Amino acid sequence: MADPSSYRPKPGQIPDSPGVYKFRDEHGRVIYVGKAKSLRQRLSSYFQDIANLHHRTRTMVLTAASVEWTVVGTEVEALQLEYSWIKEFDPRFNVKYRDDKSYPSLAVTIGEEFPRAQVMRGPKRKGVRYFGPYAHAWAIRETVDLLLRVFPVRTCSAGVFKRSAQIGRPCLLGYIGKCSAPCVGRVTAEEHRELAEEFCDFMAGRTGTYLRRLEQQMKDAAAEMEYERAARLRDDIEALKRAMEKNAVVLADATDADLIAVAEDELEAAVQIFHVRGGRVRGQRGWVTDKVEAVDTAGLVEHALQQLYGDEQGDAGGVGGSGGVPKEVLVPALPEAYEPVQEWLSSRRGAQVSLRIPQRGDKKDLMATVQRNAQHALALHKTKRASDLTTRSRALEEIAEALDLDSAPLRIECFDISHLQGDDVVASMVVFEDGLARKSEYRRFQIKGRVGDTQIWHGEGQDDVRSMHEVVSRRFRRYLLEKQKTGEWVDGEVDEAVGGPIDPETGRPRKFAYPPQLVVVDGGQPQVAAAKKALDELGIEDVAVCGLAKRLEEVWLPGEGDPVILPRTSEGLYLLQRIRDEAHRFAISYQRSKRSKSMKAGALDSVPGLGDTRRQALLKHFGSLKRLRVATVQQICEVPGIGRRTAETVLAALAGAAQPAPAVNTATGEIIEEEGPAEPATASSERGYGS
16 A cells, blocks of 8 residues: 555645546556545645544545546536546545446337337437336336326337238237227327327326316217217226326425435445426435445435436426436435535526425425435345345354454344433343344343442443443353253353253243354443453353444454454445444333333332232222322222222322422413313323323
């Protein structure tokens, strides 16, 4: 790797003006392309102390051997030139969006003498109008099949069309009325082209004209007592309405807009785009990309805009698909160079383009839907990688090699700590066997500040390191206890001849009976040291430990001053990251459930021996806590299942509990008295309960 100081430009050599720059490696290949409002400021930032650079930026400048730049007049020109260079040189350190699959579109070959409607994939061609893209080809075929009743355009291939013309007999679609059969001269080329234009207009969203025309024709046919023709027109109207229902109205103001959402993690990002034309979702597409450069959400949005509209020209309003640039582009975050990007989009469209973040109403709600699709696409992408047997095997081998393990870790356990500002501290343990989640083995822990009978710290306040030490100690103490129960653990040695981790009576694995080959902790060097110390204190030496730090996805090993850096394309890193994220999710869900229960807890929850059934019976009988507080012991004993001792305990608990704040009518300011029957619901829904 080259020293950045060896190719750093001399002071004053870099101009202070907008431009685009290229980093090249020792072989002259372009490895990174960027743009800047001020080339001097931007390029100088790459040649500061390497330790201060982002990990990916540091890798790029160490790989590079030279830098060059081109001065342009405006930031808009810089944006266009950057896109052109990225497309031309395909730099390895630039974010590049690629379709995770080739999305099909409905295409009408207007450039042909007899236009044809068909499913098309791949790059766009001249003389073809596109609608979509769609998620599935069968969705296109269903829509076309419905519309052919009203717009019987040609759908056959050139070979079939030529053959039918030679024999003078149309294909089956011509006989059943779903093709106007121009091959045998039933309609002229001009009449068929008019049909194709009407088909395109309907697909582009101009539906009202045709429906009103058909409805009038149906009424006229009925008035003239041509009932069969009226029935056919009625069926045509129903077919058009069914085709329209496939694209429900999502924006009532007939907006033409593209909505872009981004879901990302440290290594990858998924982008989803909804194409809305005439207020209806006419197409959807998505990409998944590696984050090979240090880029935030705004930067990902800017790259996505370049990818989407770099080759587009004109207004998308009349197309009905993804071609052209729409009037509005809605994004989750505005690019840093907001005004130049908006000006560039307007130049591509030939008219003003509004680039903004939706703040309220239907557009914000639809953006939330697009965001959910992006998150699902990212999760599905990771799941596909993890579900492949070959990929999982390679991931485990890479982990074993990176951590210097004797064999692949077939069982991996990951621990994570979660709390809310130091309160309700909990921990999670997730288990992956052979690279797949084994959810039946997941465990949750409530941090107590003790290990066994020894108080090691007060479990209040935020201390992830001591919490990690506690939870790992508790997990492996249980493992040793299970060994002792079965007689496998004798004087610190395992007797393989005894039962093992499978219970001979039930045939099921004993709890905590299986040891992992690898323990992963969510955190860096301190958490790893705490987990290793816990294992050492218990005398366990055959379990490896590592930590995965979130910020740079570094893998830390016990006693090592420097982390292990796995390549960004490493399947082992993907697996470790997925395990860590699952532990984090499981811990967060447990912590939230505990917090929810504590917020709903009421005065009756602290009564010893009073379960949910008798608690609800009390509230149902008296109607509210206020009435229960003023009841006598004899009145409480009238409730089925409540004895005198329990009644006295309930009254004592209510007497010691704080009085709930009175309910207030916010419209009048009056205090609402608790009179009348209680609502039949669970205890937590009663007024005053849970205050």
